[in-house]
Amino acid sequence: MKSIAFGQYYPADSPVHKIDPRAKVILTILYIVCTFLCKNVLAFAALLLSAILLTSLSKIPLRMILRSLRPLIVILTFTSLINVFMTKGEHLLTPNWQIPFWGGHVWHIKIYEEGLWNALFMILRIVVLLIGTSVLLSYTTTPIALTDALERLMKPLKLIRVPVHDIAMMTTIALRFIPTLMEETQRIMNAQKARGADFTSGGLIRRAKSLLPVLIPLLVSAFNRAYELAAAMECRCYHGGKEKTKMKILHLRFGDVLAVLLIVAFGVGIVFLNRFGFYYTMK
Amino acid sequence: MAEPFIHAENLAFTYKGSGGAEDIPAIKDISLDIQKGEFVAILGHNGSGKSTFAKLLNLILEPTGGKLSVAGFDLCDKELSEDDLIALRRRVGMVFQNPDNQLVATIVEDDVAFGPENLGVPMPELRERVDNALLEVGMSEYAMQEPHHLSGGQKQRVAIAGILAMRPECVIFDEATAMLDPVGRKEVLDTIRRLNRENGMTVIHITHYMNEAAFADRIIVINDGSVLMDGTPDQIFARRDELRAVGLEVPQCAELIHRLKEAGIPVGEGKISSLEGCAQMILQSFAKEGASHG
Amino acid sequence: MDKIVLDHVSFVYNPGTPFEKKALDDVSLSIEANCITGVIGHTGSGKSTMMMLLNGLSAPSSGKVFLDGYDINSSFKDVFPEWLKKPEYATMRKSAAKKAIKAEVAKRKKTLCFRVGLVMQYPEYQLFEETVYKDIAYGPKNMGLSEEEIKERVYEAIRFSGLDESILQKSPFDLSGGQKRRVAIAGVIAMRPEVLVLDEPAAGLDPRGREQIFREICRYQKATSSTVIMVSHSMEDMAEYCQNMIVLAHSRLIAQGSCNEVFSNVSLLEGTGLDIPQITQLTRLLKQSGLELPEDVYTVDRAVELLKDLYQSKKGTV
Numbered sequence: 001m002k003s004i005a006f007g008q009y010y011p012a013d014s015p016v017h018k019i020d021p022r023a024k025v026i027l028t029i030l031y032i033v034c035t036f037l038c039k040n041v042l043a044f045a046a047l048l049l050s051a052i053l054l055t056s057l058s059k060i061p062l063r064m065i066l067r068s069l070r071p072l073i074v075i076l077t078f079t080s081l082i083n084v085f086m087t088k089g090e091h092l093l094t095p096n097w098q099i100p101f102w103g104g105h106v107w108h109i110k111i112y113e114e115g116l117w118n119a120l121f122m123i124l125r126i127v128v129l130l131i132g133t134s135v136l137l138s139y140t141t142t143p144i145a146l147t148d149a150l151e152r153l154m155k156p157l158k159l160i161r162v163p164v165h166d167i168a169m170m171t172t173i174a175l176r177f178i179p180t181l182m183e184e185t186q187r188i189m190n191a192q193k194a195r196g197a198d199f200t201s202g203g204l205i206r207r208a209k210s211l212l213p214v215l216i217p218l219l220v221s222a223f224n225r226a227y228e229l230a231a232a233m234e235c236r237c238y239h240g241g242k243e244k245t246k247m248k249i250l251h252l253r254f255g256d257v258l259a260v261l262l263i264v265a266f267g268v269g270i271v272f273l274n275r276f277g278f279y280y281t282m283k
Numbered sequence: 284m285a286e287p288f289i290h291a292e293n294l295a296f297t298y299k300g301s302g303g304a305e306d307i308p309a310i311k312d313i314s315l316d317i318q319k320g321e322f323v324a325i326l327g328h329n330g331s332g333k334s335t336f337a338k339l340l341n342l343i344l345e346p347t348g349g350k351l352s353v354a355g356f357d358l359c360d361k362e363l364s365e366d367d368l369i370a371l372r373r374r375v376g377m378v379f380q381n382p383d384n385q386l387v388a389t390i391v392e393d394d395v396a397f398g399p400e401n402l403g404v405p406m407p408e409l410r411e412r413v414d415n416a417l418l419e420v421g422m423s424e425y426a427m428q429e430p431h432h433l434s435g436g437q438k439q440r441v442a443i444a445g446i447l448a449m450r451p452e453c454v455i456f457d458e459a460t461a462m463l464d465p466v467g468r469k470e471v472l473d474t475i476r477r478l479n480r481e482n483g484m485t486v487i488h489i490t491h492y493m494n495e496a497a498f499a500d501r502i503i504v505i506n507d508g509s510v511l512m513d514g515t516p517d518q519i520f521a522r523r524d525e526l527r528a529v530g531l532e533v534p535q536c537a538e539l540i541h542r543l544k545e546a547g548i549p550v551g552e553g554k555i556s557s558l559e560g561c562a563q564m565i566l567q568s569f570a571k572e573g574a575s576h577g
Numbered sequence: 578m579d580k581i582v583l584d585h586v587s588f589v590y591n592p593g594t595p596f597e598k599k600a601l602d603d604v605s606l607s608i609e610a611n612c613i614t615g616v617i618g619h620t621g622s623g624k625s626t627m628m629m630l631l632n633g634l635s636a637p638s639s640g641k642v643f644l645d646g647y648d649i650n651s652s653f654k655d656v657f658p659e660w661l662k663k664p665e666y667a668t669m670r671k672s673a674a675k676k677a678i679k680a681e682v683a684k685r686k687k688t689l690c691f692r693v694g695l696v697m698q699y700p701e702y703q704l705f706e707e708t709v710y711k712d713i714a715y716g717p718k719n720m721g722l723s724e725e726e727i728k729e730r731v732y733e734a735i736r737f738s739g740l741d742e743s744i745l746q747k748s749p750f751d752l753s754g755g756q757k758r759r760v761a762i763a764g765v766i767a768m769r770p771e772v773l774v775l776d777e778p779a780a781g782l783d784p785r786g787r788e789q790i791f792r793e794i795c796r797y798q799k800a801t802s803s804t805v806i807m808v809s810h811s812m813e814d815m816a817e818y819c820q821n822m823i824v825l826a827h828s829r830l831i832a833q834g835s836c837n838e839v840f841s842n843v844s845l846l847e848g849t850g851l852d853i854p855q856i857t858q859l860t861r862l863l864k865q866s867g868l869e870l871p872e873d874v875y876t877v878d879r880a881v882e883l884l885k886d887l888y889q890s891k892k893g894t895v
Contacts (some may be wrong), residue, residue: 144389176389177432190634191703194695195764196719216705225384231343232385235377236398236445237369243403247396247410328783329754353893434620464620464810464851487670491783530785535813535855535877542881548888558855563864
């Protein structure tokens, strides 16, 4: 249907949306570094604060961000369990907890205070990492701006013969055709359902097999599209990246530079906070 | 008289059969001239070779026999340089059947910019070309939209803008209306007519809709890879039986005139390709009847 | 008799999101059995959405769809108290009746797509098998029929499509566009649906291809006495091949009835984004110029008839 929302781009008029996409890519990398720099409570508190600030600046509804965190619950639980049970430290919280097993074996449960801290920090790190990347990149940058930014940032790679332009062109075309092919998949599935196809019952193999009547027509149509698109591109004088001009030239503005500087300062601040031995410092 | 924009002489094209399959001659023998500024409709049933002919005109396919020159380029010259090829395609643009399969970018104005970007048009001019092209097809307000949110007719108009931004002298519409609904078809057809009338663009419109061909200055009917008829819409629509023999139909009004003639009502000659013309012809024959008896 | 009834049906895409869109708005209509009904409307009028409701591919957001008087989206709970009074269940013990009714409702749901066969737009894109035979057999196979039965139905379907039987062993991808289209339609016909629904069966075909497809559909309808529903935006075609007509515009029902009834109200159709047949426009122009013609001429045959009579009477009276 026409309303397939592609990607996660959330249109809004915010300072974060306005940052140059190249700057945003760099900001994201720096922000990821910052999350890994954090070592103690103070630093993590600052990190959490920054994530909240960033979200409110971007005007993205909190509901949307929380929803995107939902799939992480499994990973978060898993990593925190590992941290809680596997971290060895000095302050044992469970002096004499034992679970008897069959055959006389006994499992000694040893949970250290350090383990709890580690688990908490791990959760914070992952959550902030996700909020940071999604707010800085996927929610506030259109896919096309992102490809454009990556092409420009990767330009130096041309020197070592990486076909940067071709990669960018392919990405753009892929982004352009994903909604079209999704619509087509839906249409073919409906057509086969109308002929009694059943995509939901049976085991894995049977289900995979039942998708053939969808995959084959989809593949045939994708090849036809590719062939026609190639002809259309030739007709519009496409001949690779050489001598090509660009309509949209990105200009780094003062705000973009400032944003990068701010995040560098933030990183320095975190290193500074790490020096205070408050409660517990991660190793 | 100036040299024709398109000149074909005994033009032939054969699809080479692969893997032992037979060769298929799609174009057998086409000779015609098309002048600058003409609006030509090329008609034929599916498989008549009309689309193949279009693809020869800007060298998506290479002729296998005869002569073909377009915009001063000899298309049978095997040594045509890549620069010449690009120059040819800039001057002779092409709009295809499926609107989805010719848009490359995820934003309308970026797509329109694709052609001129490839040509290396520098910046202030590039922006101006894109804005003008969108204005010309009436899609300016959709400049920042994503193509998959547009209707078929709108997508096709974006595709036309993408060609116009290259500033061509001739645009070929290869069944560009076949997949559209009546509203979309009208949008596209109105755009085509305006380009021809107001900008003097040479237009080659390939279709199997007779109603659309009626708007052209000239109709060329292609059958079995050869030219079957060549004339004004009025001349062509007067030859209903021959058209029907090659799987084509005249519009309802022209059909009515033919049927009335068969029924013995003396309908004269006239502008059979337009609705008003047909009404005129019928009214005249009735008036004559009234007068001769009165 | 009414084969299909839509009762105050509405359909909303993506309800509760910013992309919410009403595709059908309180549509009530009935489709007569054993004839061809044309559904016309411009793109986005809701006609394609309506098609998907008829065979249960999607369920209405509100309202009901009846096939032979049975609400096709009804659940076990909806029918249980009612059916329990039916003679065939009334004699059973309650638990047995419950089981039987449950099974019957499930069966009806499952067989619905076989009873109402849907041919989507550009159906040639659904072909996938190695041979035409196998592709046409796909539907009947999903019905769980025996090999002989499948074979019989495939041959019957290919005859209805007007194609030669020799085509059955070919790959569907080697056929021409028009042939592919007809094979795809045969694939649905082979399920012997009581109702055949076709969405734009002639889209993109040349005049000869269009005529052939429409003729085969008419022939099929007469031979099987089934109910056929055709969706199109061409009034010219629908006027020629349908007995009844339904007009949709902007998600609402504009008109329904026999072709005569619908076309006699031409003014209603204007502004719906549909083309009035050229012949209707012509006769109205002639009428304005003083010829005594009715408003509702929508086929060339009828126009010829009328003008001939008019000419004769003029000749006679003067």
